[in-house]
Amino acid sequence: xxxxxxxxxxxxxxxxxxxxxxxxxxxxxxxxxxxxxxxxxxxxxxxxxxxxxxxxxxxxxxxxxxxxxxxxxxxxxxxxxxxxxxxxxxxxxxxxxxxxxxxxxxxxxxxxxxxxxxxxxxxxxxxxxxxxxxxxxxxxxxxxxxxxxxxxxxxxxxxxxxxxxxxxxxxxxxxxxxxxxxxxx
Amino acid sequence: xxxxxxxxxxxxxxxxxxxxxxxxxxxxxxxxxxxxxxxxxxxxxxxxxxxxxxxxxxxxxxxxxxxxxxxxxxxxxxxxxxxxxxxxxxxxxxxxxxxxxxxxxxxxxxxxxxxxxxxxxxxxxxxxxxxxxxxxxxxxxxxxxxxxxxxxxxxxxxxxxxxxxxxxxxxxxxxxxxxxxxxxx
Numbered sequence: 001x002x003x004x005x006x007x008x009x010x011x012x013x014x015x016x017x018x019x020x021x022x023x024x025x026x027x028x029x030x031x032x033x034x035x036x037x038x039x040x041x042x043x044x045x046x047x048x049x050x051x052x053x054x055x056x057x058x059x060x061x062x063x064x065x066x067x068x069x070x071x072x073x074x075x076x077x078x079x080x081x082x083x084x085x086x087x088x089x090x091x092x093x094x095x096x097x098x099x100x101x102x103x104x105x106x107x108x109x110x111x112x113x114x115x116x117x118x119x120x121x122x123x124x125x126x127x128x129x130x131x132x133x134x135x136x137x138x139x140x141x142x143x144x145x146x147x148x149x150x151x152x153x154x155x156x157x158x159x160x161x162x163x164x165x166x167x168x169x170x171x172x173x174x175x176x177x178x179x180x181x182x183x184x185x
Numbered sequence: 186x187x188x189x190x191x192x193x194x195x196x197x198x199x200x201x202x203x204x205x206x207x208x209x210x211x212x213x214x215x216x217x218x219x220x221x222x223x224x225x226x227x228x229x230x231x232x233x234x235x236x237x238x239x240x241x242x243x244x245x246x247x248x249x250x251x252x253x254x255x256x257x258x259x260x261x262x263x264x265x266x267x268x269x270x271x272x273x274x275x276x277x278x279x280x281x282x283x284x285x286x287x288x289x290x291x292x293x294x295x296x297x298x299x300x301x302x303x304x305x306x307x308x309x310x311x312x313x314x315x316x317x318x319x320x321x322x323x324x325x326x327x328x329x330x331x332x333x334x335x336x337x338x339x340x341x342x343x344x345x346x347x348x349x350x351x352x353x354x355x356x357x358x359x360x361x362x363x364x365x366x367x368x369x370x
């Protein structure tokens with residue numbers, strides 16, 4: 001079965017292609033509306049909009065950054081947070097609180113004609129730290145300020161191989177893989 | 186000319202009706218998508234969506250709360266901020282910084298068939314203070330923590346008459362009024 005992955009990010013596409021190697025994954029780059037709401041509402045709306053355009057099985061994904069000290073904020077609004085205060089600003093903000101814990105949560109939304117979107121979630125627990133390392137590709141990336149539990153590096157200091165080992169996207173895509181394996185067409 | 190005002194809030198409708206008394210204002214209550222983006226992008230998208238549904242001259246409005254300490258956040262995401270950390274949480278957050286200044290910014294978006302939306306902005310300068318007074322009607326209202334400059338009361342402590350005197354909505358709607366007066370149909 002052919003599945004379209006809506007992303008402009010080559011690295012994300014390669015990662016997904018590796019995990020979903022039993023299916024014919026195609027990269028499609030189209031602009032989709034990002035609504036306000038919970039990460040689930042946003043990803044459902046995105047998949048539905050993409051289906052209206054493409055009319056084929058497809059997946060979309062996005063990562064929310066949920067800080068415990070802020071009751072789960074910035075969540076899906078992480079790009080706007082970084083646009084407003086940057087990685088330095090978010091680090092300083094969280095370090096005004098005692099609790100620096102964070103969850104990086106990837107939601108993958110899979111949809112095909114005639115069905116509602118199905119969501120798969122991958123969560124990595126971590127800590128907000130002072131920026132170390134680089135951002136990759138993306139302008140508003142939190143990689144330098146998030147250090148996954150069990151690692152002494154931030155995502156920004158890791159090689160792509162190291163990142164893959166603590167990838168919330170990997171967890172969510174593996175759940176989708178298991179679903180697709182058992183799905184009856 | 187008849188103009189539809191998309192709002193579920195009776196008080197907002199009465200305020201607008203009072204200011205735009207030369208036009209026949211009608212209250213319409215429909216659910217519109219709230220996209221992510223700047224307050225301008227959000228209000229343009231809302232007006233366009235409403236026009237697709239109603240196909241008549243109409244206006245939509247919303248208020249962003251822009252804290253200087255956070256580079257303009259929460260901005261249009263104020264409802265989600267209050268849902269996550271509440272008025273107490275936002276007050277505590279801002280008071281971890283030296284700068285407690287805030288702008289309450291109303292954007293009114295007016296559109297009619299065949300035209301792009303036109304935006305009018307009303308800004309009230311104020312300070313984030315410890316919660317005093319009540320919220321009115323709305324579940325996620327910041328009225329108790331915003332004190333406009335020149336007042337010793339928060340919006341939550343004011344009567345509706347007092348609120349009207351420092352209303353960002355009043356400023357924006359008055360700009361719309363002046364535009365409508367000079368508009369050639």
